[in-house]
Amino acid sequence: MVDSGSRPVAMAERWREGSTEVLKPFFQSLVSEGVEARMVEGPGFVYIETPGAVYGRSQAELDLLRTAKQRRLVPGFSPRSSLFIEDDSLHFDYGHALPGSKTCSVVHGHSGRASVEFFGGVGPNGMILDFADAKEAVRKTLKLVDHKFVISEKYVVGASERSVRVRFEGPNGEFELKAPPSHVVILREEATSENIAKFLVEKLLEGLPSAVEGVKLFVFEGVNKGASYFRVGRT
Incomplete structure (x- = not known):
């Protein structure tokens, strides 16, 4: 400066x-x-x-611009090229528990909403990604956690084709529950908004064309609060 x-x-x-x-x-x-x-x-x-x-x-965004420019990941890449989607239809409901948190250690749920920004090079059609395709990709990804119970793998004590068993103890006592595998999302880390956003970005990138070099996804947990995750590349 x-x-x-x-x-x-x-x-x-x-x-x-x-x-x-x-x-x-x-x-x-x-x-x-x-x-x-x-x-x-x-x-x-x-x-x-x-x-x-x-x-x-954010530093992550600056890293994206610097990395893309240095590596020339996409012919004609412009650091200013991005596409964002803010739509009330991009919502999802989920349950989770954070055993290490005094207020969130009980099993509870949220009505979440997502907004997404895509970074990349503008193609011959003048777009990074078609809006309709982008929105459909986001909706498909959100379905992975919609009406699901999200929990860290460290609290999974048993799993079979019929059920996943979860047990944990926190400031509000000991909890144990069992649910069908189709209704449980298991994360490597704690099921915070930050890590849910990370999970969604990783899944979203899997289905996007290579022209999309980075994605930033915001998860709004209720009103006026939430978290985001930003990733460059597919590895």
Whole structure:
């Protein structure tokens, strides 16, 4: 970052927050000083681009832009190429438990919603991915957890063709339950919003064309809260 003396560098140092409230005054100061800058807003993100820096983007997103540019993963790849989907139909309901959490150690459920941003190169048709195809891919992926019980593998104490048995003890006591395998999603890690988002991104990428080089998926757990996961590449 370049300090011109009058620029509010303190705001710039908070760029990782990526909030409009923080970035807008900084953007205005850049423009007033004649700096070539643009402010971009979308579902769940906001950032400022200048010739020498990007403010408001997560480190993972910056890594995507840098990696794609260096490796030339897609002919004609542009770091600014992305496609996002924000649609109320992209919702799912699921149950889970977090034994290590005082408030979430009991079995409970959420009505979740997802929004997704796809990164990649624009093809001959001028698109990264057709909106209809993108939305269908997301819906298909969300069905993997819709009306399912999501739990870490560490709490699975038995499994057969007929049932999965789960047992854990937390601040609210000991829980034990049994459910059909078709209604249980077993994660390697705790069934947090962050790890559910990670699971969905990994599954989503499996069915996408190679032109899509990265995906960022937001999982909203109820209203005004949630988590996201960002991944570049397929390995």
